[in-house]
Amino acid sequence: MASTSFFLSNQTIRSTILPPCNATFRRPLSISATCATSQRTCSSNISTEYAPKQGSLYEVLGIQMGASCQEIKTAYRRLARCLHPDVASNSGDEFMRVHAAYATLSDPEKRATYDMELFHRRRPTVMSARGYSRRSRNWESDQCW
Amino acid sequence: MAEQAYTVASDSETTGEERSSSTVPEIAIGIDIGTSQCSVAVWSGSQVELLRNTRNQKLMKSYVTFKDEVPAGGVSNQLAHEYEMLSGAAIFNMKRLIGRVDTDPVVHASKSLPFLVQTLDIGVRPFIAALVKNMWRSTTPEEVLAIFLVELRVMAEMQLKRPIRNVVLTIPVSFSRFQLTRIERACAMAGLHVLRLMPEPTAVALLYAQQQQQNVHENMGSGSEKIALIFNMGAGFCDTAITATAGGVSQIRSLAGSTLGGEDILQNTMRHLIPNMDSYFSRHGINEIEKMGLLRVATQDAIHKLSTQPSVEIDVDLGNGRKIYKVLNRKEFEEVNQNVFEKCASLINQCLSDAKIEVADVNDVILVGGCSNIPMIRNMVTGICKKDVYSGMNPLEAAVRGAALEGAVASGVNDPFGSLDLLTIQTTPLSIGIRADGNNLVPVIPKNTTMPARKDVFFTTVHDNQAEALIIVYEGDEEAVEKNHLLGYFKIMGIPPASKGVPEINVCMDIDASNSLRVFAGVIMPGEQNPSAPFMEIRMPTVDDGHGWCAEALNRTYGSTLDLVTVQKKVQH
Numbered sequence: 001m002a003s004t005s006f007f008l009s010n011q012t013i014r015s016t017i018l019p020p021c022n023a024t025f026r027r028p029l030s031i032s033a034t035c036a037t038s039q040r041t042c043s044s045n046i047s048t049e050y051a052p053k054q055g056s057l058y059e060v061l062g063i064q065m066g067a068s069c070q071e072i073k074t075a076y077r078r079l080a081r082c083l084h085p086d087v088a089s090n091s092g093d094e095f096m097r098v099h100a101a102y103a104t105l106s107d108p109e110k111r112a113t114y115d116m117e118l119f120h121r122r123r124p125t126v127m128s129a130r131g132y133s134r135r136s137r138n139w140e141s142d143q144c145w
Numbered sequence: 146m147a148e149q150a151y152t153v154a155s156d157s158e159t160t161g162e163e164r165s166s167s168t169v170p171e172i173a174i175g176i177d178i179g180t181s182q183c184s185v186a187v188w189s190g191s192q193v194e195l196l197r198n199t200r201n202q203k204l205m206k207s208y209v210t211f212k213d214e215v216p217a218g219g220v221s222n223q224l225a226h227e228y229e230m231l232s233g234a235a236i237f238n239m240k241r242l243i244g245r246v247d248t249d250p251v252v253h254a255s256k257s258l259p260f261l262v263q264t265l266d267i268g269v270r271p272f273i274a275a276l277v278k279n280m281w282r283s284t285t286p287e288e289v290l291a292i293f294l295v296e297l298r299v300m301a302e303m304q305l306k307r308p309i310r311n312v313v314l315t316i317p318v319s320f321s322r323f324q325l326t327r328i329e330r331a332c333a334m335a336g337l338h339v340l341r342l343m344p345e346p347t348a349v350a351l352l353y354a355q356q357q358q359q360n361v362h363e364n365m366g367s368g369s370e371k372i373a374l375i376f377n378m379g380a381g382f383c384d385t386a387i388t389a390t391a392g393g394v395s396q397i398r399s400l401a402g403s404t405l406g407g408e409d410i411l412q413n414t415m416r417h418l419i420p421n422m423d424s425y426f427s428r429h430g431i432n433e434i435e436k437m438g439l440l441r442v443a444t445q446d447a448i449h450k451l452s453t454q455p456s457v458e459i460d461v462d463l464g465n466g467r468k469i470y471k472v473l474n475r476k477e478f479e480e481v482n483q484n485v486f487e488k489c490a491s492l493i494n495q496c497l498s499d500a501k502i503e504v505a506d507v508n509d510v511i512l513v514g515g516c517s518n519i520p521m522i523r524n525m526v527t528g529i530c531k532k533d534v535y536s537g538m539n540p541l542e543a544a545v546r547g548a549a550l551e552g553a554v555a556s557g558v559n560d561p562f563g564s565l566d567l568l569t570i571q572t573t574p575l576s577i578g579i580r581a582d583g584n585n586l587v588p589v590i591p592k593n594t595t596m597p598a599r600k601d602v603f604f605t606t607v608h609d610n611q612a613e614a615l616i617i618v619y620e621g622d623e624e625a626v627e628k629n630h631l632l633g634y635f636k637i638m639g640i641p642p643a644s645k646g647v648p649e650i651n652v653c654m655d656i657d658a659s660n661s662l663r664v665f666a667g668v669i670m671p672g673e674q675n676p677s678a679p680f681m682e683i684r685m686p687t688v689d690d691g692h693g694w695c696a697e698a699l700n701r702t703y704g705s706t707l708d709l710v711t712v713q714k715k716v717q718h
Contacts, residue, residue, distance in 0.1 A: 073370060077394045084568055085597060085658030086555070092597035092658040099595050 056118060057101035065115070069106065076102040172556045173311035173340045174301055175348075175548025178290070180240045180381025180406060181515065183207045183219070184545040185301055188553030188565070193546045196304050204541060206230065208237035209289045211275035211282060220296035231259045231438030233276030233431070236289045238408065240317070241381045243286040243331070244324035246693035247271040251404050257412060257426060259434045259441075268693020276434070287331045294335035312337045313552040315345045315544045317382035318402025318574045321620050321630035322662060323686045340555045342660070344574055346375040346386035347397055348547030349513055349538070351569050353388065354395035355550055356537055359564065372398075372502055373509040373535070376493060376526050377544065378516035380407040385492045387500035387507075393567045398500035399593045400574040401492045407448075407516050410482050415444050417481045418459065418469055436463045443469075451475050452518045479521045486525055493529050499593050504530055513540040571596045577654055577662065579604075580617040580626045581709045589654045592622055596660065601653035604709040610642045614650055615707035616666050617696060618685055631696050632662075633687035636707065639678035640668045647671060650709060662686075 058065050061075040076098065085092040104110045174187045174196075182204045185196045195203045198220050206219035212234040224230055230237065238255060245252050247264035252271050255262045261281050263272040273289075274281035301309045316328060325342055332339050343351075353373050370391040377384045384402040388395050416422050419440065426433045439461050447457040456474035463469060479486070497504065510530045516522050517540045527534060539546075554565050572595050578588035581604055589602045606614065614637045621629025640648050653665040667680035688695065 073391070077392055077396075080394060080396075080570060081392075081568055084570065086568060090658075096597060096599060103595075 060101035072105050173313050173552035175313045175545050175552045177315045177545035179379050186545045186549035193549045208235045209292045210235040211277050216292050218293040218296040228438050233259045233434045236260050236275050239286040239289045244327035248693050269691035290331035291334035310338050311340045313341045313548045315348045315548050316342050318344045318384040318400045345544045346377050346384045349375045349543045350388035350395045351550050352547040354390045357390050358393040371508040374507045375511045377514045379514040382406050385496040396570045397572045399496045401496040413482050509535040511535045513543040575620045576622050577620050586619050586626045596656050597658050599655045603712040604650040605646050605712045607708045609645050612640050613638050613707050614709050632685045641677050
């Protein structure tokens with residue numbers, strides 16, 4: 001309840017108090033030299049990254065399947081800075097999806113299991129007809145990459 | 146139930162106020178209410194500054210004295226001598242008492258304090274009273290805290306020359322959600338609105354993240370990740386956290402806390418000096434209170450001296466021919482408090498293992514809080530981590546500085562130099578679950594789950610044709626339910642007749658962006674798409690003050706007739 005009112009107040013501030021030139025200064029799009037680059041990437045990626053709601057965990061984090069541990073962490077932080085409800089005034093659902101993807105991919109064991117599953121999903125012909133139809137939606141979205 | 150009415154009222158009040166607001170954006174102040182000392186800090190526009198009271202103190206003693214008609218707290222009141230605080234007229238250690246029932250061991254340990262803590266041991270709130278003109282006048286920890294917070298607010302308003310409403314408060318890791326509601330209530334009584342309640346080590350972690358951000362001028366995210374272990378021990382609580390920091394993002398990996406602090410070290414040492422202390426002082430007469438004050442001051446003084454010298458002389462005259470004279474050396478002091486140090490060590494080890502971090506991976510060891518001066522604590526922490534202590538922080542100011550940073554960040558303040566480009570990814574300090582599989586706590590949201598979070602677990606009935614099921618929600622990490630904090634309870638009704646083990650009872654818990662907890666529960670029969678009856682949604686905690694006996698009463702009334710067992714765990718995304 002506490003933060004909800006914070007977001008409310010934030011919106012009020014943006015719309016009524018600050019002069020218009022400051023409107024873009026709100027987090028997470030603050031203009032600071034050190035993070036301008038990544039933030040631009042971030043805002044432009046949101047729409048594409050979140051289009052496939054059932055995409056693979058790699059898609060959720062916007063990384064390649066062979067990404068290194070460091071790349072996974074970096075991608076997670078970059079997305080957290082855009083989607084965490086503390087900065088983005090949202091419900092937190094998107095951040096939870098990102099975190100779930102990160103939690104699986106940053107754990108070597110869970111990642112191996114997941115990769116295996118993904119590998120089988122991409123070869124639907126070996127699946128039984130029933131399994132194929134059940135998983136077809138995931139399979140389609142996996143085609144994206 | 147009363148709590149919900151309060152919550153709703155405060156929400157609507159806030160909304161209305163902020164809609165009509167036309168003043169400049171308010172920067173929330175950070176408050177660290179310690180068990181023994183308190184401090185306030187605020188983002189000044191370029192850095193965090195600690196506020197001082199009229200006597201130029203940055204750290205103020207946390208107490209309220211009821212000596213005169215108008216109660217006075219440690220912010221404005223000037224003590225003639227420390228004994229005055231121990232005369233029975235002053236209430237202190239309220240952070241240790243808030244939101245606890247009279248069966249709680251922490252409440253029992255408070256019975257040797259000079260003011261009155263009376264317990265009836267039935268699970269209701271303890272009777273707390275200050276000695277005013279030879280009478281015990283009752284009060285509550287919330288009231289005492291509120292009086293103190295009003296003084297802090299007035300002090301901050303005078304210095305900042307603006308009204309203060311929004312605050313970020315630091316809290317111990319081991320606080321239950323019920324205790325958080327009591328802190329929020331005390332703030333509401335003091336005219337303050339809580340923006341965030343931050344576990345103390347996570348406030349320290351945020352300060353650390355900012356320092357790292359300033360040190361490393363690298364691109365966000367590409368800066369190397371630093372792992373810090375934070376150990377914070379004050380008078381009332383001991384907290385540990387592991388944080389992974391990079392690019393101003395502090396990701397809390399694990400938290401562990403306990404109600405272990407300087408107060409326990411003090412009491413252990415006092416008991417060492419007078420083994421029959423509890424019976425000696427149990428009468429709580431004016432004479433005993435005075436003697437207890439003398440012993441307390443002398444022992445506290447000795448402990449402080451033992452931080453810098455190998456031995457100390459303790460000489461107290463308790464009257465009636467009873468004198469205490471002892472030379473206490475550091476080794477003896479450490480032996481007396483062996484159990485405290487061991488528990489601290491186990492918290493650190495638990496935190497490391499929960500975070501799946503090896504000691505060798507820890508980049509910095511941060512030691513803060515009043516007890517960080519005790520050589521044994523320092524040796525224990527550096528011994529486990531095999532590393533010197535991080536030197537970039539004032540151990541007594543780190544938490545409040547972190548809270549002030551969070552206050553600025555949460556108020557939407559921007560810093561052109563990027564000093565406030567910070568984010569803390571918090572985790573749950575305690576597991577939240579329900580009573581199932583007999584008398585066990587089955588976690589639905591386990592400890593150290595990143596927030597916001599939503600998880601669900603499936604349960605089923607234990608009796609054939611069981612039509613109802615009791616959902617009792619607890620918070621904590623003890624296997625036996627009664628050792629955890631009760632948050633609330635409700636009943637699922639209308640389970641269709643079926644053999645035991647057939648109905649699927651789904652219990653889902655959701656912690657949203659504002660850290661409020663909702664529990665959803667309902668029954669779905671196998672093969673059916675829709676729930677058999679409307680799902681229940683309950684905002685927790687629902688319990689009120691005298692809740693200690695509730696679980697027992699439920700158990701007595703229903704036994705195991707409405708029990709559940711776990712079916713399978715599955716995470717919902």
